[in-house]
Amino acid sequence: MPPSRRRTRPTEHEEPEEDSTQLTQENGNGSAEEATGDEGSESEDPNRAADEQLAKKLVRYTLSCEYSRTPIRRDGIKERVLGNQGRAFKRIFALAQKQLRTIWGMELRELPVREKMSLQEKRQAMKSNVQPKTGSGAYILTSVLPAAYRSAAIIAPSRIPTVEAEATYLAFYTMVVSLIWLNANELSEPKLMLYLTRLNANKNVASEATELTLKRMERQGYVVRKVDRPPVGHEGENTVTWHIGPRGREEIGLDGVMGFVREVYGESNDDLEKKLRSSLGIKQTREDADGDTIM
Template sequence: MQAEIVVPEDAIISLIRLALACEVSKKPIRREDIQNLILGENGGRLLRPLLVKANERLAKDFGMQLVPLPTIARALSTLTIAGRRAATKKAEPSQNPTASTSYCLIACPERKRGYHRQPDQLGLLTLILVLIHLSGGEMEESQLLESLNSWSAGRYFSCVQDGFAEFKRQKYLTSGKKSDDQNVTVYSAGPRAQVEFPPRALVDFIMGLGSLMNQANQLKERLEATFRIPQ
């Protein structure tokens, strides 16, 4: 029987502090930083048990957990539109937490506290992500702004353009240039959005807006197909 790997208490505390500090600035927690700052050169075998122990403490004390960020999203901004769609279809979330190169903090499902930014930021971000998903997973900047204007977004949300920049910085959005026109910027959901705003949550958001509409079941089925949600 293999002996249980003992994780030093100071390593657990250090990872929790690193995770909370990165969460404040909405930066991903890099595996490289965990290795260099906490585990050291010979601590590779401690990574998995360290993540487990840190998550137990985070869930108990803060109602949060560390989850891997999708690695596929890191390459989306450099792919062509066709290649990006193909890569997204092939991508599957990793079940191995040590296979990811970065992580982020989210609220535990059983202790969901909701998005802790301002309500107008949450509303604007949710609307942007819905529009992007309804457009097949990506959307040109001009089309996105036009759609937001048609919803009178500027009336309800302060400085939409600043929101784009902030959401990109926080990894909720990624952007790239169109393959056949380098002057056109294309937006897609960033790695943090893929973790915190899964397609199912966005479909539920849309259905909540249209809960009184006729043929709601048919609408939900069409949305699930558009958002590529497995049945």
């Protein structure tokens, strides 16, 4: 009698073939997903690295422009830094700002739009239906360090051309901008020359002629020289007035002017602060009975 063939049952320690096959497939899918993820990260890294390099290039460009006090213009950034990556301006600009703040203690700030100075310009602006510009498209580097680290003992003037020449120029343009600001943002040329004569600076500023120094300040955006000519057919002399330039407003600002005046007077008191705020057009603040601030 032939032996009967009996179907063997899997023991408890044995696993079904179906489960092992399914596990193998799952492991295969997992490996494929990991490989895809690695490829994705590898493809993202070059783009990120390229952006970082462009941001570093932008930082170098801004530092070189600031060294010569040249406005950093958006068109210049696109032309000299971004090239054919002009659409990436916002992304690269944000990365450069991060590097400037965390490493250099500075940031890029947009210069204000040039104000309408003459009465004719203001009337034309009122009649025009064109939307006024909200930004100038030009930037400068400013410090973001705490005030305690901005003292002259820590941040000394540039050594080029010399420390003395740079310190003299910085003091001169700070003084001129402060004088214009204290005279309601407009100073006639005869009055400016009167101030400079009293300071023995009407002819020379250190080793440079005063006229050349004022032209350099105008070129770098600290001041604006406005010439008003008499109407056609009328006789008369040109009227020259000096105004604060975009760089003067952003770099020096009201705080710089007030600090300059306090330094000149040597000490601050209530009477000085009251006159200073009045000259600068700053509204006085006071507190009511509840302690709320009233303008």
